[in-house]
Amino acid sequence: MSTTYRPTGPREFADRWAASLPPGARVGVDGAVEADTTWYADHLLAALRERARPVLVASWQGFWRPRSLRYEFGRDDPESYYGTWLDVPGLYREVLEPLGGPTSRWWVPSLYDPATDRASRARRQEVPDDAVLVLAGSFLLTNALRWGFDAVVHLTTSDAAVRRRVPAQDADRVLGGWHRYLEQDEPVEAAAVVLRCEDPRHPAELVQE
Structure with a gap:
């Protein structure tokens, strides 16, 4: 089996993929550059809203741990960034598990406000059974987290492209x-789905033949 990349466009990809998502799907958009994950999620x-599909929107930042825990070993520690910034149990408890349940569905849109470094105080909300969750962020396909999603789009980006698109002080972390x-x-x-995202405006989709 060979692998190739087929050029596509952000909207072309979104239109095609939105048409294939089943009701109630929990979808992640995963990438190193947060701005890219948000852009593709948007x-x-x-595309989903044009099809009159009910949609829930979330970001991994809304489920970060407090700054005192994230920075325990320093703001720039890559191991902490990978392993402890995201409150995985909280994301499962308040979003992924209740939205994946067989009975009435509910969720809490966020637990944390990164702007204030305090609890977001978002309230539990009941949602339609057919509502699709779209969550943008990083590390969504860790062994601990991947089972909470029905499908994840993974964005691959070279180191050079990451350094071009994240603040210089954050690049090493x-x-x-x-x-x-x-x-x-x-x-991967x-x-x-895997998209090569050197330039987010001109992605290429991984195809196995």
Whole structure:
């Protein structure tokens, strides 16, 4: 089996993928550059809404741990960034498990406000059975987290492209954590779709032939 990359466009991809998502799907958009994950999530949201599909929107930042825990070993520690910034049990408890349940569905849109470094105080909400969750962030295909999603789009990006698109002071932390993720969790193998994202405006989709 050979692998190739087929050029596509963000909207073309989103339109095609939105049409294939079943009611109630829990979808992640996973990448090293947060702005890229948000941008692709926005395209997917637009495509779903054009089809009059109910959609839930979330970001991994809404489930970060407090700054005192994230920075326990320093702001720039890549191991902490990979392993402890995200409150995985909280994300499962308040979003992924209740949305994946067989009975009435509910969720809490966020637990944390990164702007204030305090609890977001978001309230539990009941949601339609057919609502699709779209969550953007990093490390969504770790061995601990991947089973909470029905499908994840994984964005691959070279180190040089990451350094061009994240703040200089964050690049070493982001790349260090991302390399650990790629080596330990093999997200390319687990993703439903892989997009090469050197330029987010001109992606290419991994195709196995």
